[in-house]
Amino acid sequence: MTEQIPRWASETFWKKTAIWVTGGSFVLLVVLTFDSMKQISAGSSRVQAYSVINKDVSYRFDKSKQRYQPVIGDDAPLFGKTLNEEESEKLVDLGKKTVQAKNCMNCHTLLGNGAYYAPDLTKAWLDQGWGAKESRESLMVNFLLDPEKNTRTYGSNRKMPNLDITQQEAEGIVAFLKWMSAIDTNGFPHNFKAIGEEE
């Protein structure tokens, strides 16, 4: 008498299981890829539309989430000029391309990517180092135009070199940094001290 093989021990059962698990994982991956693309695009709940550069961006500790979160406030147009969505994107894009062309990541990190010589730039727009919100825009532009003269160093003695950035490029970089600071990065970078923080 031949012994009956239980269903779970049969070869066809495991073949079918393998096919279903592989197929199911593939479908899940495709769905998650589209979902991630949606979430990391400008204009989603975590990544603001480019026109956020027309608004006040502040950084507040969310007690329920136990982490810092960007808060979008009232109108605060960059360089005193309200830009529409298309103009905002153009300015932010100029900044991003300048950051790439000048290879800022050779010293800095952006969203955690890059080198560790100089501070992370993700929240640079919100850095306490700029002193007051009112003077920040011009301070940042002047710093980018001539970092050697306007060096801040935070006691690190490291200095940013002059990178031959034009006025227009500097304004683009400031727009790019302001837009990036509005991204909800789950509290990254850790231990960041924001401008105007009440504590």
Ligand code: HEC
């Ligand atoms: C050779 C290294 C180096 C490169 C390349 C470099 N930086 Fe810097 N950067 C520094 C150092 C060092 C500091 C901190 C010293 C200081 O503040 O003077 C700094 C500071 C800054 C700050 C102030 C940071 C803050 O949190 O307030 C900004 C903004 C900045 N850099 C932007 C840029 C941009 C944009 C680029 C590319 C166009 C760039 N840096 C390229 C070295 C560099």
